[in-house]
Amino acid sequence: MKRALITGITGQDGSYLAELLLEKGYEVHGIVRRSSTESFERISHLANKIHLHQADLLDQLSIIEVMKLSNPDEVYNLAAQSFVPTSWKQPVLTSEFTAIGVTRMLEAIRLLGPDRIRFYQASSSEMFGKVQEVPQRESTPFYPRSPYGVAKVYGHWITVNYRESYNMFCCSGILFNHESERRGKEFVTRKVTDGVARIKLGMSSELRLGNLDAKRDWGFAGCYTRAMFLMLQQDKPDDYVVATGETHTVRRLVELAFGAVGLDWQKYVKIDPALVRPAEVDLLIGDPAKAKRILGWKPEVSFEQLVERMVKADLARLQGQPVPDFKARGI
Numbered sequence: 001m002k003r004a005l006i007t008g009i010t011g012q013d014g015s016y017l018a019e020l021l022l023e024k025g026y027e028v029h030g031i032v033r034r035s036s037t038e039s040f041e042r043i044s045h046l047a048n049k050i051h052l053h054q055a056d057l058l059d060q061l062s063i064i065e066v067m068k069l070s071n072p073d074e075v076y077n078l079a080a081q082s083f084v085p086t087s088w089k090q091p092v093l094t095s096e097f098t099a100i101g102v103t104r105m106l107e108a109i110r111l112l113g114p115d116r117i118r119f120y121q122a123s124s125s126e127m128f129g130k131v132q133e134v135p136q137r138e139s140t141p142f143y144p145r146s147p148y149g150v151a152k153v154y155g156h157w158i159t160v161n162y163r164e165s166y167n168m169f170c171c172s173g174i175l176f177n178h179e180s181e182r183r184g185k186e187f188v189t190r191k192v193t194d195g196v197a198r199i200k201l202g203m204s205s206e207l208r209l210g211n212l213d214a215k216r217d218w219g220f221a222g223c224y225t226r227a228m229f230l231m232l233q234q235d236k237p238d239d240y241v242v243a244t245g246e247t248h249t250v251r252r253l254v255e256l257a258f259g260a261v262g263l264d265w266q267k268y269v270k271i272d273p274a275l276v277r278p279a280e281v282d283l284l285i286g287d288p289a290k291a292k293r294i295l296g297w298k299p300e301v302s303f304e305q306l307v308e309r310m311v312k313a314d315l316a317r318l319q320g321q322p323v324p325d326f327k328a329r330g331i
Contacts (some may be wrong), residue, residue: 243286
């Protein structure tokens with residue numbers, strides 16, 4: 001039985017990845033931070049199937065101890081301070097988690113099993129920022145536009161550096177925006193679908209948003225965790241863009257979400273200048289050709305299907321009904 005260690009296992013991606021690895025017959029271990037308000041909502045259905053360990057990306061020794069205890073064959077580093085607006089308010093903390101935290105993970109592997117342990121780093125389309133070409137691919141130069149994006153660039157390149165310096169099996173997945181009903185409400189997709197559901201149910205009268213013209217390449221998170229898994233099953237480590245190859249504006253997201261409940265979005269959406277980023281990323285669209293060619297990966301859920309499902313999930317949640325849930329598809 002293979003063993004996998006996931007940082008960020010309580011997050012959206014971590015929960016889908018844990019499900020997938022369990023389906024593949026893995027023994028799954030996860031790192032969680034000690035907190036007085038621990039939240040395991042996304043993995044509560046896996047409680048008796050996974051092994052959780054307390055550690056922190058800010059604490060090198062705790063990472064080493066968990067690595068020794070879990071003895072993994074594969075390590076998936078998904079943990080980060082991942083909310084872009086917060087990275088301007090807490091840039092140093094974002095750097096510690098999202099940048100230096102990657103080095104601490106790599107150092108633990110270098111000390112304990114550089115020839116055996118395979119490592120996945122969650123890179124981000126935010127690294128492209130002020131895009132230098134359209135669409136963005138693995139060779140596109142990075143131009144990050146937020147402290148989060150800058151920290152992710154560091155995490156990406158330190159992963160490449162350890163791969164080349166120590167001949168370690170290290171991969172980075174440059175993932176474009178990926179969403180689901182498990183997404184946190186601080187992210188714009190879930191903020192929109194939750195807001196639409198509240199307005200439909202008479203629990204709210206407006207939805208405040210920032211830049212409606214920002215364009216993103218949005219896919220379903222369950223599909224994207226399959227790509228993570230596939231990267232660590234290859235003969236050689238490499239980096240891959242994971243995306244749909246389509247881009248949509250926030251305005252289109254809003255139109256679809258309100259349309260799913262039969263409402264006119266223009267009657268409810270208010271533009272709030274306070275929600276506009278100091279430095280905006282205007283356009284992101286990825287070229288997943290390499291992932292399709294080498295990994296045999298492709299997205300399986302359309303943007304329209306994703307938005308409709310998220311709205312239905314939020315309506316059910318707010319009415320106290322069971323939440324319909326996407327399941328990661330087989331490979």
